[in-house]
Amino acid sequence: MLKRRLISFDWALKRLLRSKTNFEVLEGFLSELLKEEIQIQEVLESESNKEDRSDKFNRVDLKVKNEQGEILIIEVQYEREFDYLQRILFGTSKVITEHMEEADPYHKVVKVISINILYFDLGHGEDYVYHGTTQFKGLHQNDELRLTDQQKEFFNKNAIADIYPEYYLLKINQFDDKSKDPLDEWIYFLKNGEIKDEFKAKGLKKARKILDVLQLSEGERLAYDSHIEDLRYQASMYHSSFVVGKKEGFVDGELKGEKKGMKGKSIEIAINLLDILDDQTIALKTGLSVEEVAALRNKES
Incomplete structure (x- = not known):
């Protein structure tokens, strides 16, 4: 049986997955990664979402909100950036300030989760999914600073880490192609552009349907082939x-x-x-x- 050719996820983010009728795909991906049901409320446009060949590198920024009003940033990254870790720190900081009014008190600071799908090597590590949070450890007692009961009630948070930005780094090329859970099925698709018949992860059934290259119009297919050629050129360069x-x-x-x-x-x-x-x-x-x-x-x- 021939493998069905599917559209790359980054191109789909630019062209197809912004439509509310296709939100099911992204909601499935986010739900499997974050281990909770995610409902997308809106997609926020970004200046980096360029679609022409003059876009030297490929980067897509996608912001969505969950039911708790938390802002999620999804970045699909094909470029090579030595200072990428600093860039995602800057990005989350910018999102926080963009969603604060001048007169807002500090407890109105919005929660940000930065999800980074990386197609290049970033740092040294054996895993392919990394999760970063903020914790405060005692220098002498080695204990973790915790919120008081009053703070938990006022902030509606259980831990200090729930207030600060969280970071997910998915090192796609480091995945060994052995799918052990639903998230692995998503990562397999992100790496190989293939959704196997036996995959059951949320959102993949819909993705397989709408991301079929054969479903594109002739103009869309030409644009997609041009996009893939650009990626090959960037990798070669x-x-x-x-x-x-x-x-x-x-x-x-x-x-x-x-x-x-x-x-x-x-x-x-x-x-x-x-x-x-x-x-x-x-x-x-x-x-x-x-x-x-x-x-x-x-x-x-």
Whole structure:
């Protein structure tokens, strides 16, 4: 049986999954990841949601709200960013300020969950799903700071971590393709673009139906193929820049080493000339600056 070709998830976020009729797909993904039923209230547009070929890198920001009014940020990331961890910190901070009125008291700070689907290597670690929260540990007793009963009632939160942003990092390429639970079925799809017949995770049945490439119009299919070609080009450019950069770094290191060796020889010659020539003449003979020669003279005297 031939494998059905499905649209990549990032492209679907841009083109198909914004429609309320297709919210079931994203709700299923979020419910399986967060282990609770999620109901999308709205999709908030982002400046990074570009659709043309001039979009040098591919990034999609999707914000939704759950039934408790919490804001979830989904970022589908294909680009390579060395400072990606700092970027998601900046992103969550920005979301918090965007959803605060100037006169709002601090207890109105909205809860943010940042969900990052990563198609590039980020840090060292053996797992493929990471969850980050904020905790306060005692330096002497090693105990965890907890909310008082009064704070729990006032903030409607059970723990301090429930107030601060949470981060989920899904390292898609690190998944071993062995699906052990519904979330793994989603990650398998995100990695391979395939939904197996036996998969039962929430949202995947609907995804398989609406993400079939054969269901696209001719114009949409051409746009999608162009998008995939762009991704291949970006991956190739990244690999090329890495290899070239490594090679240039090696050559640059050799040149710097040679330059350092030559300067060391000049210094040695200059020291031997200190007793018979003035600083300016030594500088002309060795290529050192007058200041460098003067410093050598002071050091040797």
